[in-house]
Amino acid sequence: MENHRLPPRTHVAPSFEGRRAAAEIAPRLLASWQRSERYGVSTDEVQPVFTGSVDTGSLFYECGNEVLRGLQRTLATEPVSLMITDSTGLVLSRLCNDVTINRSLDRVHLAPGFSFAERDAGTNGLGLALADRTPTLVRAAEHYCTGLQGYTCAAVPVLDPITGELAGSVNLTTWSDSSSELLLALAQAAAGNTAALMLARSTGRRSRPAPRGEVFRVYSDRFQVHDDAVHARSTGWTDALAQARTALEGGRVVAVVGEPGVGKTSLVSLARKEVLARERVLSARPPAPEDVDAWLTLWTPELGKESTCVIVSGVDALPAWAATELARMFTAARRADGLQPFVLTAEHYSAIPEALSPLVDAVVEVPALRFRPEDVLPLAHHFAHRDRGRAITFTSAATRALLSCGWPGNVKQLRRVVRDAAARTDVVDTHHLPAEVFTGTGHRLGRIQALERDEIVRCLTERGATVVSAAVELGLSRATLYRKIAQYGIRVPGRT
Numbered sequence: 019m020e021n022h023r024l025p026p027r028t029h030v031a032p033s034f035e036g037r038r039a040a041a042e043i044a045p046r047l048l049a050s051w052q053r054s055e056r057y058g059v060s061t062d063e064v065q066p067v068f069t070g071s072v073d074t075g076s077l078f079y080e081c082g083n084e085v086l087r088g089l090q091r092t093l094a095t096e097p098v099s100l101m102i103t104d105s106t107g108l109v110l111s112r113l114c115n116d117v118t119i120n121r122s123l124d125r126v127h128l129a130p131g132f133s134f135a136e137r138d139a140g141t142n143g144l145g146l147a148l149a150d151r152t153p154t155l156v157r158a159a160e161h162y163c164t165g166l167q168g169y170t171c172a173a174v175p176v177l178d179p180i181t182g183e184l185a186g187s188v189n190l191t192t193w194s195d196s197s198s199e200l201l202l203a204l205a206q207a208a209a210g211n212t213a214a215l216m217l218a219r220s221t222g223r224r225s226r227p228a229p230r231g232e233v234f235r236v237y238s239d240r241f242q243v244h245d246d247a248v249h250a251r252s253t254g255w256t257d258a259l260a261q262a263r264t265a266l267e268g269g270r271v272v273a274v275v276g277e278p279g280v281g282k283t284s285l286v287s288l289a290r291k292e293v294l295a296r297e298r299v300l301s302a303r304p305p306a307p308e309d310v311d312a313w314l315t316l317w318t319p320e321l322g323k324e325s326t327c328v329i330v331s332g333v334d335a336l337p338a339w340a341a342t343e344l345a346r347m348f349t350a351a352r353r354a355d356g357l358q359p360f361v362l363t364a365e366h367y368s369a370i371p372e373a374l375s376p377l378v379d380a381v382v383e384v385p386a387l388r389f390r391p392e393d394v395l396p397l398a399h400h401f402a403h404r405d406r407g408r409a410i411t412f413t414s415a416a417t418r419a420l421l422s423c424g425w426p427g428n429v430k431q432l433r434r435v436v437r438d439a440a441a442r443t444d445v446v447d448t449h450h451l452p453a454e455v456f457t458g459t460g461h462r463l464g465r466i467q468a469l470e471r472d473e474i475v476r477c478l479t480e481r482g483a484t485v486v487s488a489a490v491e492l493g494l495s496r497a498t499l500y501r502k503i504a505q506y507g508i509r510v511p512g513r514t
Contacts, residue, residue: 046150047141047160049339053149053372054140054162061140063165064126067133072110078102078176078185081215083111085208086188090115097196099123100208101189103144107135110186119193126165128191136338139163143171144189150337151175151184152307153209155202158194170194172201174209179217182229188212229305229335249400250281250429252392254385262289265380269356271348273370274363276384279430282363283331285384290327290361303331310340318344321351321359328360334369341371348377387425387432394420394432401433402440410440413447418511423455448479448510457507471506474499478510 043051059065073079082102090100090113099114109130114120128134136145140162147154153174158167173189188209190201258274265272266289274282287299300320305313320326333341351359364370367381387393395412398420402410412420416439425431431454439450448456453468453475477488489499502508 043160046146046154046339047156049342050136050141050146050149051162053136053338053342057137057140059137059140059162061163064128064139064163066127067138068127068131069108069133072108072130073104074110076104076185077216077219078104078178078212079110081219082176082186082188082208082212083113085211085215086111086113089204089208097192098201099128099191101128101144101191102186102212103134103148103189104186105148105184106133107138107145107148107187108133119191122168123191139166142166143191144173144187147173147175147187147189148184150307150339151335152337153202153206155198157198168194170196170198170201172198172205174202174205176209176212176216179213180220185216229303249396250284250390250393251396252385252390254390255281255285255393258382258384259285259289261380262286262382263292265382266290266293266357266361269358270379271358271377272361272380272382273367273378274361274382274384275365275367276363277386277428278365279428280384280386281429282384283329284429285382286329286361286363290329294325294327294357296325298326299329300326301329301331304333304335304340307337310337314340314343318347321347324353326359329363330360331363332365333362333371333374334364334366336371336374338371338373342373345373345377348374387428391421393429394423394425397429397432398436401436402446405437406440406444408444410443411445413445415448415511416446416451419448419451419455422509422511447481449476449481451479453508456510467506470502471508474502474506475508475510478508 079102086100086102093100094115097114097116097119099112099116099119101112102110104110109128109132112120112123112128112130114123123129133139134142134144136142136149139145141156142161142163143154143156146156153172155170155172157170161167161169161171169191170193171189171191173187175187176185177183178185188205190205190208192198192201262272262274262285272286274286276282283301287301290297290299300317302313302317304310317328321328330344333344336344348360353359362370362374362378367375367378370378395417398412399410402412420432427434435452435455436446438452439446442450453472456475456479457471474488474492477483477491478485480488485496485499485503489496492499494502
């Protein structure tokens with residue numbers, strides 16, 4: 019690639035419809051252009067949206083900047099600007115040795131402290147990559163704003179390897195008349211290296227598996243698959259269930275929100291069954307962004323069928339284009355009987371994609387399990403019986419441990435813990451429970467720290483164990499053991 023000055027702006031039709039008619043546009047780009055028009059983005063020039071400060075203290079910034087500095091040395095003579103942005107499209111860092119392209123990017127405000135989210139700058143590489151959560155290349159005239167048509171931008175979203183949440187994006191920008199064949203590949207490599215470096219520096223924890231996309235489950239009228247819901251009896255749960263049932267009876271579109279693993283799909287499935295006992299309930303959870311198109315093709319024909327309700331879980335993970343397509347399908351699938359054929363779930367109402375949120379008539383929040391202690395034991399007995407095929411007993415010490423745990427992973431975590439314990443014994447005691455039940459540390463532990471914590475919990479949960487006997491077995495003084503118990507937030511009923 020050679021250095022070039024910004025080429026003259028190509029004359030295009032000023033209106034959206036005129037530009038659309040002038041060239042064939044890929045569906046994702048067309049959807050982005052339509053959103054840009056709805057946001058009121060100028061088609062002539064980028065209107066600066068400046069925050070004045072950027073977060074340079076995050077692990078993502080640290081790792082992304084380090085990776086891009088290495089890539090910058092490789093591309094030292096090329097007119098390529100390397101950037102990282104946060105999850106909202108705010109530019110955090112820009113690295114480039116080419117003075118001409120730097121000055122040009124300053125003129126269009128593609129610089130640290132400025133937002134290039136789709137709603138601020140229209141269709142552009144980094145904005146579309148964040149909106150659709152997938153690698154994106156936007157060339158020249160594909161930009162919504164003609165002021166950006168002198169550039170080609172490749173951007174790739176970066177997910178936090180531990181939480182799976184969107185951390186930001188890596189963006190490479192060059193002149194539109196330069197070769198762009200390798201631009202997206204370079205951006206993907208930089209994004210992958212950033213995520214790998216984040217994982218390596220996240221105290222050695224394992225990365226979160228990529229979403230597989232539970233394509234669907236269809237429940238019969240016997241309601242066997244999600245019967246967890248019937249075993250939750252707390253006031254918080256029953257109130258949420260009543261709210262969902264009332265809204266569904268009234269033919270309203272319901273969004274059920276709450277922390278991951280709290281039982282949102284279970285609750286709305288039960289509420290729907292109480293409204294129409296013999297209705298099929300189909301549950302769909304989004305896969306990785308690159309698989310969403312096939313995922314939609316597989317289950318959306320069910321929307322047009324009578325006596326079928328679709329629950330789309332985790333809509334906050336949907337790419338923008340998929341949310342727009344779903345909104346169109348949902349609107350077309352409304353039934354003559356007034357009962358809406360779909361329900362949405364998300365972690366927060368504010369996280370529901372903009373295309374889907376106008377369809378929501380009622381929001382029901384499911385409380386976290388730590389606010390529903392009355393549900394812990396009934397659910398634990400239910401999970402144990404379901405996995406073993408017979409009743410399982412919990413000792414009083416194990417019961418106290420289960421009730422005192424904060425359950426950050428909610429019902430999903432409880433189900434896993436009980437299943438693993440019940441697989442080992444018919445009488446679950448404290449030493450059958452994992453260390454996570456007894457600890458309350460809020461920070462991430464390294465491998466050595468986790469091993470130390472687990473060994474302390476093992477010694478403390480043995481039959482007849484005391485702090486003194488555990489200290490002797492571990493080769494520690496009592497003072498040191500008490501300090502480590504406090505450090506790891508260990509709580510073993512009757513021991514600490």
